[in-house]
Amino acid sequence: MSMVFAPRLAESAPTSHVGASWSPYDNNGGTCVAIAGADYCVIAADTRMSTGFSILTRDYSKIHHITEKCVLASSGFQADVRSLQKNLDARHQIYQHQHSKQMSCPAMAQLLSNTLYYKRFFPYYSFNVLGGLDNEGKGCVYTYDAVGSYERSGYSSQGSGQTLIMPVLDNQLKSASPLVLPPRESSTPLTESEAVDLIKDTFASAAERDIYTGDGVEIVIINKEGIRRETMALKRD
Amino acid sequence: MFRNQYDTDVTTWSPAGRLHQVEYAMEAVKQGSAAIGLRSKTHVVLAAVNKASSELSSHQKKLFKIDNHIGIAMAGLTADGRVLSRYMRSECINHKFVYESPLPVGRLVVQVADKAQVCTQRSWKRPYGVGLLVAGLDETGPHLYQNCPSGNYFEFHAFAIGSRSQAAKTYLERKFESFMDCSKEELVRHALHAVKESLQEEELSSANCGVAIVGVGEPFVILDSKTLQAYIESLEGAKDDQATKIEVEEERNPAVIERQDVSGGGGVGVGAEGEGPSDMET
Numbered sequence A: 001m002s003m004v005f006a007p008r009l010a011e012s013a014p015t016s017h018v019g020a021s022w023s024p025y026d027n028n029g030g031t032c033v034a035i036a037g038a039d040y041c042v043i044a045a046d047t048r049m050s051t052g053f054s055i056l057t058r059d060y061s062k063i064h065h066i067t068e069k070c071v072l073a074s075s076g077f078q079a080d081v082r083s084l085q086k087n088l089d090a091r092h093q094i095y096q097h098q099h100s101k102q103m104s105c106p107a108m109a110q111l112l113s114n115t116l117y118y119k120r121f122f123p124y125y126s127f128n129v130l131g132g133l134d135n136e137g138k139g140c141v142y143t144y145d146a147v148g149s150y151e152r153s154g155y156s157s158q159g160s161g162q163t164l165i166m167p168v169l170d171n172q173l174k175s176a177s178p179l180v181l182p183p184r185e186s187s188t189p190l191t192e193s194e195a196v197d198l199i200k201d202t203f204a205s206a207a208e209r210d211i212y213t214g215d216g217v218e219i220v221i222i223n224k225e226g227i228r229r230e231t232m233a234l235k236r237d
Numbered sequence B: 001m002f003r004n005q006y007d008t009d010v011t012t013w014s015p016a017g018r019l020h021q022v023e024y025a026m027e028a029v030k031q032g033s034a035a036i037g038l039r040s041k042t043h044v045v046l047a048a049v050n051k052a053s054s055e056l057s058s059h060q061k062k063l064f065k066i067d068n069h070i071g072i073a074m075a076g077l078t079a080d081g082r083v084l085s086r087y088m089r090s091e092c093i094n095h096k097f098v099y100e101s102p103l104p105v106g107r108l109v110v111q112v113a114d115k116a117q118v119c120t121q122r123s124w125k126r127p128y129g130v131g132l133l134v135a136g137l138d139e140t141g142p143h144l145y146q147n148c149p150s151g152n153y154f155e156f157h158a159f160a161i162g163s164r165s166q167a168a169k170t171y172l173e174r175k176f177e178s179f180m181d182c183s184k185e186e187l188v189r190h191a192l193h194a195v196k197e198s199l200q201e202e203e204l205s206s207a208n209c210g211v212a213i214v215g216v217g218e219p220f221v222i223l224d225s226k227t228l229q230a231y232i233e234s235l236e237g238a239k240d241d242q243a244t245k246i247e248v249e250e251e252r253n254p255a256v257i258e259r260q261d262v263s264g265g266g267g268v269g270v271g272a273e274g275e276g277p278s279d280m281e282t
Helices: A078-099 A105-118 A162-173 A192-209 B020-031 B078-099 B105-118 B165-181 B184-199 B225-237 B241-251 B254-264 B277-281
Strands: A031-036 A040-046 A049-051 A054-057 A063-067 A070-076 A126-133 A139-144 A150-153 A155-159 A216-223 A226-233 B035-039 B043-049 B063-067 B070-076 B130-138 B141-147 B153-155 B158-161 B209-215 B218-222
Touching (some): A031 A126, A031 A192, A040 A063, A040 A070, A040 A192, A063 A078, A063 A216, A070 A078, A070 A105, A105 A126, A105 A150, A126 A155, A139 A155, A155 A162, A162 A192, A192 A216, A192 A226, B035 B184, B043 B130, B063 B209, B063 B218, B070 B209, B078 B105, B105 B130, B105 B141, B105 B153, B130 B209, B158 B165, B184 B209, B184 B225
Antiparallel strands (some): A031 A155, A040 A216, A049 A054, A063 A070, A070 A126, A216 A226, B035 B043, B130 B141, B141 B153
């Protein structure tokens, strides 16, 4: 409350901030990463779900297949994440009925952004990474904030381990700035197996220092052959 | 069915206890090109006769996917059918969102029937002019239902609606007992035979008919013309057409073709008539 032009009183009434009040949100932790290649996309997320300092489960998937060529990984408040996934599924069904085809990844990216902004004033507490193949079969990764601001890039990470992983990806994948003209390829020169290995390394590293990341990592690889899934165990402490 | 003083709007009863507007709506269904449905223990097949208004135009779309486990074939005012299919799709999506499971077919059919009934009891509305054959799969197995403009619905082993559907129904009545144990391919062949009855003189080809299948482990799919043509060609192999041809000669009576269905009536299997005045009392 701002009383900019009012004279400052000698002593403002003290407001008490002691005592927890109810919050509609919770943070279930976890980290999501995605890397886009020339003809593949790798999306990964750890499988730990936490609340506070406790683990709720070691085996929860944060990855959701929306279309044949598009996968959403989200960390944050998993109840909101689940609701968001269901919302997108319903919208995708409607699209398929109307257009007799699946949504492309860039189209889904825009839809996700609009869906998130729709709740601008009571947001989905969901930090999303969308990965898949675009209309030309090239890998694409879209990264979001909680209210729908998004950008296509060659790689991204979101969630509790984001700050630990992102610098490593920057170091290894050195993507061109999106502000550079003419626009440069927003994908990495790595091969598919190199990208998967890099993901495994980054998660193993993040699990060391981030208490909310661990237990296991689920890796989804999309290429022209289809969608493949791998898992790897992580430290459980 | 002659014009009389009680048929101007749907909210007027005739002294005989009939709502003529509703019956006229069911006539519209009988004027549409035929739609056929049949089911086995594991699959439901829908087939439709594709009528193009001229050589230059494309044909009316009569087979619609509602959800992965439900699809419909329609006969009559296909515009009304499109609106109903949009409603059905929306209901399926909402159900899946709330309950995370596919909407049972029978429930959807009842919802559509209730929606149709509303139009028979409002002076500012008119009944839907489309009959639907709803094919679907749920926990209790495969189902085939018919939805009428009257707001009635029936479940069938096999049925046909639309013009010249009596010929198809006769074929189905003869064969329906064997349907339960049919394989998918046999079921599709039976459906195509039934379509052939409705086409009568015309050659059956992938241009003038459409087929859709839903089954255990198989989502609803409308067959593409190549697959369909392959099935049609396989019909040439297994022919019991001699008997069928004779029936067809008896059915065909050009002057009476459309009106014939009123007295013929009768679906096959579970459920009473799908059309005709006695419908009101059912």
